Amino acid sequence: MAQPSAPTPTPALLLRPAAVFDGETLHPGWAVLTEGDKIKAVGPAAQLPAPAGARTVELPGLTLLPGLIEGHSHLLLHPYNETSWNDQVLQESEALRVARATAHARATLEAGFTTVRDLGSEGAGYADVGLKQAIDRGLIPGPRMVVATRALVATGSYGPKLAAGFVVPQGAQEADGVDGIIRAVREQIGRGADVIKVYADYRWGANEPSRPTFTQDELNLIVQTARSSGRPVVAHASTPEGMRRATLAGVQTIEHGDAGTPEVFKLMKQRGVALCPTVAAGDATSRYRGWRKGQDPEPERIQQKKQTMKAALQSGVDLAYGGDVGVFAHGDNLREAELLIQEYGFTSLQTLRGFTAGNARIFQLPDRGRIQPGLLADLVAVAGDPTKDIKTLRQVRLVVKGGVVVKE
Numbered sequence: 531m532a533q534p535s536a537p538t539p540t541p542a543l544l545l546r547p548a549a550v551f552d553g554e555t556l557h558p559g560w561a562v563l564t565e566g567d568k569i570k571a572v573g574p575a576a577q578l579p580a581p582a583g584a585r586t587v588e589l590p591g592l593t594l595l596p597g598l599i600e601g602h603s604h605l606l607l608h609p610y611n612e613t614s615w616n617d618q619v620l621q622e623s624e625a626l627r628v629a630r631a632t633a634h635a636r637a638t639l640e641a642g643f644t645t646v647r648d649l650g651s652e653g654a655g656y657a658d659v660g661l662k663q664a665i666d667r668g669l670i671p672g673p674r675m676v677v678a679t680r681a682l683v684a685t686g687s688y689g690p691k692l693a694a695g696f697v698v699p700q701g702a703q704e705a706d707g708v709d710g711i712i713r714a715v716r717e718q719i720g721r722g723a724d725v726i727k728v729y730a731d732y733r734w735g736a737n738e739p740s741r742p743t744f745t746q747d748e749l750n751l752i753v754q755t756a757r758s759s760g761r762p763v764v765a766h767a768s769t770p771e772g773m774r775r776a777t778l779a780g781v782q783t784i785e786h787g788d789a790g791t792p793e794v795f796k797l798m799k800q801r802g803v804a805l806c807p808t809v810a811a812g813d814a815t816s817r818y819r820g821w822r823k824g825q826d827p828e829p830e831r832i833q834q835k836k837q838t839m840k841a842a843l844q845s846g847v848d849l850a851y852g853g854d855v856g857v858f859a860h861g862d863n864l865r866e867a868e869l870l871i872q873e874y875g876f877t878s879l880q881t882l883r884g885f886t887a888g889n890a891r892i893f894q895l896p897d898r899g900r901i902q903p904g905l906l907a908d909l910v911a912v913a914g915d916p917t918k919d920i921k922t923l924r925q926v927r928l929v930v931k932g933g934v935v936v937k938e
């Protein structure tokens with residue numbers, strides 16, 4: 531374990547797989563050389579001799595690809611069919627949630643996801659910042675984290691909601707109006723947020739559909755305040771009006787987008803706002819509510835999602851890839867790609883590009899997501915060809931993070 535005071539040099543690795551997927555294209559016969567925590571060289575194996583002191587790792591029959599980037603996780607949540615979201619927020623101590631999260635972080639890394647965009651601690655305060663520090667310091671294994679901390683909600687719009695007389699802790703930070711919003715955004719940034727997450731719509735009452743929360747002016751203010759610190763904003767939104775307001779405010783991505791219309795997807799495309807559809811979350815919660823997939827007819831929510839995804843694809847809106855993992859089990863991140871392929875007509879290559887180079891581009895992480903000299907040596911090896919069959923990623927044989935073999 532590397533100590534900050536006495537860093538041990540990372541030995542160079544020469545990785546010799548059957549093929550390299552560089553984030554865009556498959557290259558049979560290529561190899562990759564790392565130096566320190568970076569990629570030093572990539573190209574035909576014959577042109578990459580092992581330098582003195584390098585460790586050669588033969589990976590016959592395997593494909594080497596960039597470490598995957600999960601676009602939407604909650605390491606501080608665990609599946610809702612184990613414990614409901616309300617009970618996790620209200621009845622689980624922060625210590626318990628953090629202890630669980632350390633196991634979630636390890637499972638994520640071992641599944642080949644070397645970066646997560648973790649979109650809200652859901653009532654666990656700034657625990658995501660500490661978790662990220664523990665990983666970065668080498669105290670526990672886990673992915674690189676882009677953290678949102680507490681997330682922002684309009685007062686009264688979020689949960690948990692008990693009887694009207696009870697004041698209970700909320701799953702995100704309430705903020706309203708000019709002073710309140712500016713203060714809350716700055717507070718989250720000061721305490722370690724890499725990205726600001728805002729709920730642009732939500733169910734105001736338990737048995738009603740989602741409706742917009744923040745006003746256009748409030749959303750504009752959130753984006754302006756975050757942007758002046760160099761941080762992007764992501765919006766949870768599923769209604770056309772919530773999505774429209776978030777898009778006009780200038781968020782980087784819209785999460786879910788379940789009731790998106792052709793008009794709003796067109797606006798998103800015009801404004802360069804990406805959609806992270808999180809199809810795995812709706813699939814999981816529908817099953818938790820009793821849907822016997824394969825036997826029962828598709829719930830309305832899933833039917834609607836398939837319709838709106840058609841409209842999204844037709845519009846050409848940019849897509850980010852993430853499943854809202856935490857709603858379902860950490861380490862099962864691949865489920866989003868599998869569902870997109872099986873039920874939404876995507877190809878393996880498309881999802882693989884999305885979870886690597888695509889997410890890196892959209893999330894503005896230029897140091898990863900591709901296999902290129904100078905980028906972080908975050909690498910994964912799988913048997914077979916993942917550009918043709920995404921299921922190969924269910925059997926991750928090797929994970930390298932920052933030039934260090936963390937699973938072999």
Ligand SMILES: [Zn+2]
Nearest residue numbers: 602604649854
């Ligand atoms: Zn989420």
